[in-house]
Each structure stands twice: as structure tokens, then as C-alpha cells.
Amino acid sequence: MSLHLVFSPAGLEACSSRWQSGDKFVLLGNGVYAHKQALDVGIQPTDLHLLGPDAEARGISSEATGSPVSIDYPAFVELTLQCSPIVSWNE
Amino acid sequence: MKRYLFIISRSPYGSSHALEQLEAAMVAAVFDAKVAVLFRDEGAWCIQQHQAGAAIGQKTMTNVLAALPAYDVEELYVCADFLNTYQIQTEPTLSVMPIRLPEQQALISACDVVITAQP
Numbered sequence: 217m218s219l220h221l222v223f224s225p226a227g228l229e230a231c232s233s234r235w236q237s238g239d240k241f242v243l244l245g246n247g248v249y250a251h252k253q254a255l256d257v258g259i260q261p262t263d264l265h266l267l268g269p270d271a272e273a274r275g276i277s278s279e280a281t282g283s284p285v286s287i288d289y290p291a292f293v294e295l296t297l298q299c300s301p302i303v304s305w306n307e
Numbered sequence: 308m309k310r311y312l313f314i315i316s317r318s319p320y321g322s323s324h325a326l327e328q329l330e331a332a333m334v335a336a337v338f339d340a341k342v343a344v345l346f347r348d349e350g351a352w353c354i355q356q357h358q359a360g361a362a363i364g365q366k367t368m369t370n371v372l373a374a375l376p377a378y379d380v381e382e383l384y385v386c387a388d389f390l391n392t393y394q395i396q397t398e399p400t401l402s403v404m405p406i407r408l409p410e411q412q413a414l415i416s417a418c419d420v421v422i423t424a425q426p
Contacts, residue, residue, distance in 0.1 A: 245320075246320070252394070270320075270362075272362040273358060273361075273365065274319070274320060274358060275355040275357040277357065
């Protein structure tokens with residue numbers, strides 16, 4: 217099970233045709249702006265995470281967006297331990 | 308009086324582009340220029356409501372924007388198409404006018420100086 221780290225909307229675009237069912241996703245930095253598009257490309261809400269501080273700074277919240285789960289740094293680290301490989305999409 | 312237009316095309320926080328453009332706009336206004344700002348493409352994320360820059364140790368962009376009228380920068384525009392496509396929730400305390408592409412063309416051609424400062 218891969219963990220995709222999406223750093224930008226362009227990164228999501230690049231990632232969107234290169235993932236498999238069951239993979240996990242963390243949107244961070246400007247990547248949090250792509251939360252709606254992430255759901256549109258078929259990523260399951262339960263597999264999709266927003267890095268909390270980055271989303272909060274940008275005015276993007278889980279409540280506002282519906283389903284993606286906001287996570288803090290410890291939960292982010294936990295995900296990196298559970299998944300392999302870890303793929304960065306930083307376009 | 309010369310009319311300046313500063314175009315902001317990058318989202319806040321990821322780079323210093325938006326903040327630097329705004330600082331330049333405020334300086335221009337201090338020197339008695341007539342200044343307008345256009346947020347286009349990812350720059351439109353600058354006016355998203357409920358921002359909290361402190362979460363990542365940065366200035367909150369909407370607070371910086373709220374200070375613009377004090378510098379006589381009161382003409383703010385945003386690309387209406389980008390707002391709609393990404394369903395951006397505009398900060399309600401800011402007075403920013405959404406304009407379509409033809410109006411952006413007219414705005415650009417009506418200004419004496421246009422600064423894009425592409426990163």
C-alpha cells in the first residue's frame with residue numbers, strides 16, 4: 217500500500233492516473249487546495265488526509281470540505297510507518 | 308497620476324510571491340500612484356475565508372489584505388472564473404470584485420503599468 221504525498225494541485229494531476237485502489241493520500245502545502253479534485257478522481261474519503269496546520273493556514277477545513285480527514289504531524293508520521301513506498305508529487 | 312496594476316497569480320504561504328506583490332502595491336500607493344490588484348488563477352486563494360497563518364508561523368494573508376485600504380489600495384479584483392471553478396469561499400470582510408476575462412482585458416489595457424513579477 218503506497219502513501220502518496222501531494223504537494224500541489226499539479227501534483228494531484230500527475231498522481232491521479234498513477235495510483236492503485238487502497239493507496240493512502242496526504243495533501244500538504246498547496247496540495248490542500250486540491251481536496252475536491254482528489255475526491256473527483258475517485259480517491260475514497262477514508263484514504264484521503266489533509267495535513268491540519270497547512271489546511272488551517274489556508275482556510276481549508278474538513279468541515280467545509282466534507283469528507284477528507286484532517287491529521288496532525290504524529291498521525292502523518294504514523295501513516296509513513298504503515299505504508300510503503302512513499303511517493304512525493306511535488307510538481 | 309499613473310495607474311498601476313499588480314497581478315497576483317500564486318497562492319499564499321507556498322511562496323512569497325503574493326506577499327511581495329502586495330508590499331510593492333502598498334509602496335506604490337504611498338508614492339501617490341493609483342493602484343489596483345488583480346488576483347488571478349491560484350492567486351485567488353488569497354481571499355479564501357477562515358485563513359490562520361499562525362498555524363504554520365506565517366502572517367495571515369486576509370489580515371494583510373484588510374490593511375490595504377489604509378494605504379489607499381482599494382481597487383481589488385479577482386478572476387470570477389477561478390472563484391467558481393474552485394468554489395472559493397471569499398472572506399466577507401474584504402471588498403473584492405469578481406470580474407470575467409473580458410473585464411480583466413479591459414482593466415489591464417486601462418492601466419499605465421502592469422506588474423506581474425512571475426516567480
